[in-house]
Amino acid sequence: MTASGCEPYDLVVLGAGCAGIAGAVAADELGLTVALVDASAQTGGQFYRHPAPALGAVRPEALHHDWSAYRDLGRRLAASGVTHLAGHHVWALTRDDAATDAPAGATADAPWTVHAVTGPDGAEERPARVRARAVLLATGAYERQLPFPGWTLPGVVGAGGAQAMLKSGLVLPGRSVVVAGSGPLLLAVASSLAAAGARVPAVVEASGYLRYARSPRVLATNPHKAAEALVHGAALLRHGVRLRTRSAVTEVHGTDRVEAVTVTRLDRDWRPVRGTGRRIACDALAVGHGLVPQIELATALGCATRPVPDGTLALDLDAHQETSVRGLWAAGETGGVGGAALARVEGELAGLAAAARVRGSRVPAGRVRELRRRRDRMRAFAEVMAAAHAPGPGWPGWLTDDTDVCRCEEVTAGRVRAAVTELGARDARTVKLFTRAGMGWCQGRMCGTAVACLAARDGAAVEPPSERRPLAVPVPLSVLAGLEESGETEAS
């Protein structure tokens, strides 16, 4: 069932991961017309990323935690009237009120337009747009990277990247893969790499795990998280993987590709402890320091944000997952990284709230209360987790002056430091203007955190880098030029 012609959908959901599917099916079940827009060919997002059907995976669940939850969502989606628009890379979200003559206030519920380019990597240059009365942003997160000498060498890959390539393509970056960085994702990555046949000489975690113990009540009310950690921990033990906490990979060795890494002990502030470096032979390194909410479509509209204890920015949401902009809801990692189970609950809450607003659907109060209770409990755990793995202020001590910080524009730490000490830059944006760090293809997604840390004055709090990117993905000029014409196809 699709909205026909120019008639807008009741709800457009951006992102077909756990939060997005849960929101889409909840809204559909309450009678809304829903479009589910996603860049990938398949649903599942990054967490439930899985092999293409042609790869014939008989046991996809072997690569996943809690696969049955995804199967349930998939069944509800298949039984729904939700229109799944795959291969749509959204570059902007706009509200149609600019063109109307309606009096102030009356435009609050004017329809939205989602602008996208299509194709597996958005290069097909067939622009598409989707109109809807309400939007649910469920765009997830991408991995946070902190640079160190050698991190641009082939064989160094994102920890989440290694897992994504394994889940979708059934490939490994090497035979022997060190996993490093910070955050619970590392344990999941290490256990899937080991299960898939890689040797994992070590998991190197920059934090300790003791900080979790400071919040016993939050731990006690989230037993499923402890169970998850035990599952991964047991898998690592079974594969003989060593976990080294309060340590970091501070150098990668090799000429054309990774041959070994140096693992160094860290002090409480993540400063390397001199003389503690030990070399570990490996042919790949999977590294990541947590996840960054992907919120640029919302911040471009002026949505309020909040700082998360791990130093990232997330959307500031109300009790029913609505952003500070009326008619725009968000769920899952966009409100702070908290995992798949939380994303499902938040997606459903947002879907129900949108149905109540747009269609006046009657939403069972008991169900909403239960969802909110579960959301609050899991959110509390997410905040504890974020605090436990926040980068310590001493991590720039890993960098030498010739370490590339910005991978796209090849800007070194020395040049960023010079922009701060000699040219007076005090924030990531000014460093970008002086050095081009963050001005390349990825628009600062890989270097934003590092540049913001290097730009902060000694002792000053690090402001999370602004996630403002006027265009969320690269767009050919021809698409922008064609906006005023009727050349765009209505994907409805």
Next chain:
Amino acid sequence: MARTPADLVGAQSDPPFEITFDGRRITALPGQSVAAALWGAGILAWRTTRDGGRPRGAFCGIGQCYDCLATVNGEPNRRACLVPARPGDAITTQEGHGHDRLGV
């Protein structure tokens, strides 16, 4: 214990096919991205950077970092981690920004 990712999930894929990387034949499985096919052949780099001419390949694996840009069938700047491999694809190392010959 599984020795390969394919063993782990019991993959029974459609028949493999060939693509080329800088003229060298490699085998890809249907459903794999270009980057996955290259990793499967042990190839981790297929781009050189504009300033340093340094080798790069897939890094983030989800289309965010653009480190995996490749020239696919003559078309530069394709994200190899997202583009599916097709039989007969010719992948070539992308040098710099991919438009060197145009002088732009």
